[in-house]
Each structure stands twice: as structure tokens, then as C-alpha cells.
Amino acid sequence: SVNISILIVAVVIFLLVLHHNFLGLSDFLKRELSDSNPLGLQPIDFIPAVPQRLADERTDKEISVVIAASDERLGGAIAAMNSIYRHTRSNVVFHIVTLNDTVDHLRLWLSNTALKNLRYRILDFDPRVLEGKVQVDPQKADTLKPLTFARFYLPSLVPHAEKAIYVDDDIIVQDDILELYNTPLKPGHAAAFSDDCDSTTNKVAVRGAGNQYNYIGFLDYKKETIRKLAMKANTCSFNPGVFVANLTEWKLQNITKQLEKWMALNVAEEIYSRTLAGSITTPPLLIVFYKQHSSIDPMWNVRHLGSSAGKRYSPQFVKAAKLLHWNGHFKPWGRTASYAEVWEKWYVPDPTGKFSLIRRHPEAYEAK
DSSP: OHHHHHHHHHHHHHHHHHHHHHHHHHHHHHHHHHTOOTTSEEEEEOOOOOOHHHHHHSOSOEEEEEEEOOGGGHHHHHHHHHHHHHHOOSEEEEEEEEOGGGHHHHHHHHHSSTTTTOEEEEEEEOGGGGTTTSOOOGGGGGGOOGGGGGGGGHHHHSTTOSEEEEEOSSEEEOSOTHHHHTOOOOTTOOEEEEETTSTTGGGSOOTTOTTTTBGGGTBOTTSHHHHTTTOOTTOBOEEEEEEEEEHHHHHHTTHHHHHHHHHHHHHHHOOBOTTOOSOTTHHHHHHHTTTOOEEOOGGGOBOOTTSOSSOOSOHHHHHHOSEEEOOSSOOTTSSSOTTHHHHHTTOOOOTTSOSOOOSSOGGGOOOO
16 A cells, blocks of 8 residues: 555656646747737847846836837937936836847947846837838938837737836936836826926927927818817827836727827828927827826926927936936937936947947946
8 A cells, every 4th residue: 555655646746747847838839929929029139137136136026118229329229228227226127129230239239338237128120010001201211210110019019018118219217217117007098198288398498399289289180080089189299208008908908000090091191280290100199099198207208308409407407307308309419419418427338339429528428
């Protein structure tokens, strides 16, 4: 009877080990299958293990941050990621969306500088997903920036996360991004944006902005398709350069398909304003999220630093801002921009030398 008992125990142990291995294989296959999808968003690099020293210093909270990285603006994305990483104790995972010809350059910049401990995935964005959805002027075909539409495909970029933060490449974070991540979203809201009528934006009037703060600045209200939506033309618009997304709600509402629908409709009917105030990525977002979005703290998107070369905010206000945004034509890595010295604190020089700053003070470019 003792031998039979031993035999039974051995069989049970064998079955448990077999079951565990089967589950491991199943998980592996699931991960392999999830690595490719019909949207052309293919993972190239994978998240390295967190060094034990950093794991001890940082909290267990994992925050997914999505950022696009085009080759000509790669220094901006690098500085943005560096500022986020240095200001948070949470385990930030960067999901960096780029085009295939930028991958090697980006990987070298990340692996051969002070950013080598960043946790990240590099995703190759296939511009063919935009076919039929973006109107291209043959004479201005080179002005189309496919990566600006990456934010429309967040669930494909971060398939296993419940929430994510999207940021443009012309930002600097000056506080713990966990606070932004914890922005409360109302039930049924798939995203939280910074409203263009908020008190922070209105501290400084942007000369020549026209109707930049209202829906009429982005949509053509002469078109019947827009009028049928019954959206008030004077409704405050919002800035899509920084936002928090509830990806569970995003998928439930099929936000990506809704955005693609309005993009295609613009190609057919030209429903965007002819005097468009801002990026062509904004109008479909304004339609889909009309009165269906939450708000982020205005100090987490202090913008218009790139609207002119002059300083629109006081040094004290800029220092107090949690996130600075150089939206506009005057970028901090260019020849002239307000508070470029703040941005320069977080810039990490390109080890390949391909990305060079136009500014005159190379001694200021240090990783902090």
C-alpha cells in the first residue's frame, strides 16, 4: 500500500508539472500571436528587465507612455522621455512609435547614452493604414506626417494595458507623471484632454490664433454633415498633444473605427475647416469626443510655448508647470524658442551625431 501511495503522489506531481508547462507554452503562443496585428504596428524591441537597483528605488506601479519619434524630431522625443523618467518613481514603460528607417538610430541613441536603463518597446508604424483616410495634396505630399496619427491606434500600440498616457515629442515633464496617470475619468469617458478654454491657456492670449479655441476653428460648419451633428460652433476645443486614455473604454466604444470614419469622410467631403487652426489630427478627435471626455489638470499641459519666439509666461509660472508644451512653429531644438534653456536641461546628445541642435550653446546639452 505504501508503494501504491508513492506511485500516486509521483503521478500527481508529474501531471502538475505537465500542466504548468502547458500553461507556459500557451502564454508564449498568445504573446507571439499578439505581436502582429492587421494595423501594421509591429513590435521591434522588447522591454528589458528592470535592473535590481532601479526596481528597489521605484514603485511597482507601471505606467504606459506612448510617444511618436520621427527622425527629424528625434531629439525632442529623447528629451521628453528623459524628463519623464527622471521625475517619476513609477515603472514607466515607453511605447515609442516610429518608422522603419528611424529604428536603428533610435536604438543607438537609447542604448549608448544615460537612457540605457529606460524600459521601452519600439513599434514600427505602417503608413499604409492611412490610405483612403488622409487627403494628400500631391504638391505637398512631403508635409504629411503619418506618425501624428499614431495616437488614434492606442489599443494596438498598448494591447495589454488598461490605461495609457499619450504625449507629443515637444514636451518636457517637470513632475511625477503618476499624477497625470491618475487623472480621474468619468464613467463612459475614454479619454481626458486639456480644454483650450481652461484658465492656464487663457493666461496669455495667442495673437493671430483666430478661432483656435472653438470647434468652428477646426470644422466647416457650412457642410451639412457637420451641421447634422448639432455640435455648437463655439464649443471649447481641446488639445490632443497630451491626454490620458482609458483603453478598456476606448475598445468598448470602438474609438479607432470612429476616428477612421471621420477621416475618410473628410477625404470625400472636406469637412475640416479651410482655415484649420492646428493639426489635421484634431478635427476627428473633436467630433468623436464631443462632450464625451474628461479634463486633465491645466498645469499638466501648459502650452503655446512654441507659438512665438517671445516669452509668454513668467519664469515663475514656467517653473511651477508640471508639463511644458512647445506646440507651434518655434521648437526648443530650433534656432529660436522661448524657454529653450529649460528644454536643454533634459536633452541627451545624439551619439551618432545625426541630430544636431541649431542653438549656440552646446555646453548646455547634458543629461540630467
